[in-house]
Amino acid sequence: MLSYRHCFHAGNHADVLKHSVQSLIIESLKEKEKRFFYLDTHAGAGRYQLGSEHAERTPEYLQGIAKIWQADDLPAEIIPYLNAVRALNQGKKLRYYPGSPLIAQHLLRSGDKMHLTELHPGDYKLLRNELSKNEHAKVQRVDGYQQLKAKLPPLSRRGFILMDPSYEIKDDYQRVVKNIEEGYRRFATGIYALWYPVVLRQQIKKMMGQLKDTGITHILQIELGVLPDSDRYGMTASGMIVINPPWKLEQQMAILLPWLRQVLVPAGYGHILLKWLVPE
Template identity: 60%
Template sequence: MLSYRHSFHAGNHADVLKHITLMLIIESLQQKEKGFYYLDTHAGVGRYRLFSEEAEKTAEFKEGIGRLWAQKDMPEEVERYIQLIRKLNGSQTLRYYAGSPLIAATLLRQQDHALLTELHPTDFPLLRHNFSQFKNVTTKRDNGFQQLKATLPPKERRGLVLIDPPYELKEDYELVVEAIKEGYKRFATGIYAIWYPVVLRQQIKRMIKGLESTGIRKILQLELAVRPDSDQKGMTASGMIVINPPWQLESQMKKILPYLTALLAPETGSWTVNWITPE
């Protein structure tokens, strides 16, 4: 089932949380000179036109990156994220948005390298085209979950795995837990960042319980809700679960999330920074 297209949702509140978190983790890895490996298991196309038919149909970016675009006096970490998106646009007009692969590729140094995987038959050719000029980025049409078995541990013994499936099927939540088990068994010192949507809270609770049952320590949960949990259709919140997070990520997000909540959902929003399992 490959119907999900991220182009309908690019730049929304979930992307803002996901990409700020991704940027901060990469910045932490770059505090050491030695290179690292980045794996994006569900890469999409990497770059999105916000004036496309898909993006304009939902216009979700207007309630995400659109609200941040013209703001002043924001936390310095949020400002660095905005500068990344400005670099993609090349002007003061917000016309394009970067997916996770482009956020990462823009930040990579010469000694770092990335593997971007995508299975969607329409999205993969676009992904391959968008990253053809990046010498330290490889694209592959494959099941991203399988790459945790195939490519870990990386030769650098340092790395970040972003797991961002579409969650079209309820099995995806279970597949995430199984993928973490496989990856951690091979590469226990790696950083794993899992994005999740909150559509039905019970699904998230089951996934977290599954992660707790692995016995893995140092699992941090970051969540941004734009409205309270509901049994109605639609995503009310999204989050990032980070295994082996950089030491400063918790304090950074305790500063960033209140700001984002006040800006993106001032009346109905909430935020969470919580240790699922401490060290």
């Protein structure tokens, strides 16, 4: 299935959480001089026009990045992410939103390698055009999961793998765990960040149990909810599972999560979660 288009959801609360975590991980990796490899298995189109017909049909960004854009007293932990958004927008008007590939491109150093995959034909073409001038980036229209076998371990032995499947079908929740396990067997010291939506809480509980059963350790769970859990259709929360997180990520998110909840979540709703799913 290739019906999912992220342009309808770009810049929403889930993107804010996902890309904040992504930015902090990249910044941590840059603290060491040695170069590293960045793999984005479900990269999307790269750039999203917030005033487009798609975005305006479901203007979720108004409850996401738009609130961050207007916020005062910004914590230091949000700045790398926000700077990547600012790089696409001249002046004070918020017109474009960067997907994970453009955030990575903004933050990575010239010697760091990027490998991006996207199966949707339209999004692949847009992504390829966005990255066409970046000699350190390779864009392919292939199954991103297969790259966990083809590209790992990287020659540098330092790497960050971002996994952001669409979860169009229920099997995605189990498939992603299987592929993380496959990647981890090949590259156990890499940093893996998996985004997940909370539509039905039972699906998430099942996926967390399966992650524990893999035997992988050092797994941090980060979650931001904007509405109470429900059995009705629609995402009420989203989260990031980070395997081998940088040592200070937990402390950074302990500061950032309460701030995000204050800015993004209506009073009386939502939740934040920061815990070790499996300790080191």
